[in-house]
Amino acid sequence: KQEVTQIPAALSVPEGENLVLNCSFTDSAIYNLQWFRQDPGKGLTSLLLIQSSQREQTSGRLNASLDKSSGRSTLYIAASQPGDSATYLCAVFQGAQKLVFGQGTRLTINP
Amino acid sequence: NAGVTQTPKFQVLKTGQSMTLQCAQDMNHEYMSWYRQDPGMGLRLIHYSVGAGITDQGEVPNGYNVSRSTTEDFPLRLLSAAPSQTSVYFCATRRGILNTEAFFGQGTRLTVV
Secondary structure, eight states, X not given: OOOEEEEOSEEEEXXXXXXXXXXXXXXXXXXXXXXXXXXXXXXXXXXXXXXXXXXXXXXXXXXXXXXXXXXXEEEEEOSOOGGGOEEEEEEEEETTTEEEEOOOEEEEEEO | OOOEEEEOSEEEEOTTOOEEEEEEXXXXXXXXXXXXXXXXXXXXXXXXXXXXTEEEEOSSOTTEEEOOSSSSBOOEEESSOOGGGOEEEEEEEXXXXXXXXXXXXXXXEEEEO
16 A cells, blocks of 8 residues: 655744755555645645656746655755745655545745 | 636535535546545545546545536535544546646535534
8 A cells, every 4th residue: 555654744944945845655656746735724736746757847946856766755945935834745646546645744934 | 717616615514414515627627536634644535537427436435425427527425424524625636647737626624513
């Protein structure tokens, strides 16, 4: 059974710092991996999708990498801002029909 | 484009009542699914559909029914609500099965008393 783990569960950093969020998965037979952010009481907003044949994707200040062989993905956030405060979720596409989610990392950027 | 629209946003039910959570999308996506989000459990797949007329069970299907008569709509029915179904429910869509991004609605917060 696929298990997705995100460490740390919570992270608090001062504004302007670069930071890395980690995601690991136990079964490397995945199709894709997607990173989301979730604001309190809101839905999930897609940040980046990494296809299984790719090693990284970039969008603005965000960069996500994928290493299937080691079962790891990282989300790098450059020059963090208070507006980046949210919970960040990673999810792997297990088979064709199912997204398996991690528990998320709750990120707080302090002004 | 509205994307994925869920209604209602909030609902309180009494044990034993039934209701339907609505999900509508205007992106012409074939694949739709329902998840529930619970503290400490993360998001878990309830039911999914790969196209109109085709549905299947996910990880936690008991107590829920779905149907897919159109591409746009994928309602989730609670047959007889139980306190264990208190949760936040999310509808998600994808254009296809492989290599496509998942998009989520804003959620329905359901409380069963």
